[in-house]
Amino acid sequence: MLKAERHHYIMTKLVAEHRVSTIDLAVELCMSEDSIRRDLNKLHEKGLLEKVYGGAVPIAEKNRSVFDIVITNEQKKKEIGYKALSLLHDGQVIIMSGGTTNMVFSKLIPPSLKATIYTYSLPIAMQLSQYPNIDLIFIGGKMQKNAMVTIGMDVLQVLSKIKADICFMGVSSIDVKQGLTEEGYEVSIVKKAMIESSDKVIAMFTADKMNTKKPHVVCDLTMLDTIVTDLGSDDPRLEEYKKSGVFIF
Incomplete structure (x- = not known):
């Protein structure tokens, strides 16, 4: 065309x-x-x-706010977010990546949650700033304007000093053989650092991200503890992922 x-x-x-x-x-x-x-x-x-x-x-x-974000498959992302809510507990130290699935998830977090949340996503930080009981730390650095996330050495240095209980990882692409992959190299490096700083890694994505791959590897499936999707846990499309040892939620 x-x-x-x-x-x-x-x-x-x-x-x-x-x-x-x-x-x-x-x-x-x-x-x-x-x-x-x-x-x-x-x-x-x-x-x-x-x-x-x-x-x-x-x-x-045009919305005057720069955070007029187009969210595709929003209902499916809400389903993922509701599932993931059970993984939240008071007192946790949490890292959240960017992406619209995590954006939707952040809107579902109950106001009563008492936790510390680190994020390098500006839209998610703005959303979480409305929660009085969340100790929010926005990780500053060079801004990647198209995704409104920070990247670079400043972000990596902060992440290297964090010991998080859980990381909620937005996923661009996931494949049984390739694992998690990203379009941008710098974002892939930041996500690797997030994984290294977290005791548990929760990958959150809609089914259309499955069996796809991008140029830059983040991690293989063995680095993930849990996968949360809009599919039922018994969906046959998830069988190969279960064989890797990751828990399907």
Whole structure:
């Protein structure tokens, strides 16, 4: 499909649905997510739409907040979040990665929870700042603007000094043979540091992330304690993951 045709498709969909998702567009147009992001950036530069985290919205509906985040499969991510709530306990030291699954999860945390939570995700930090009983530590560093997470040596130094009880890890791609993988090298390094600093690692993802892979390895499945998905624990798609020894929740 030519660029002009893609742009026309995106704008038509935006008018009809008032919001478009980078992931959904990539699937519908059989393009990479990076190509779709470039298309959205070009349309943004022309003033035809407003690029936001995860997609785009019409100019007329632009939210003044920079945290107008497009969340795909939100109901499935809520199902994951509700499952993961049982893993939270008062007094825990928690690390949370970025990603929209963890964003949805953070909104479900009960206000009564008394815990210390570290995160390098700015949107999640802003969400958790509303909880009076959570001791929140935002890990500062170089900002990766497209994902609104911090990266670099400053983040790694902080993580190296943390001893967390549990890490809730958002997942970009997971595969039985390749394990967890990421698109960006710097994010993969930060996630490795998160795993090393945590007693337990909980991987949270929707089923569409399964059996996919990105260029940069985070860890193999043996480094994970628990997988939380929107699938039932007896779903046959999870059989190979169970064989690796990871607990399916």
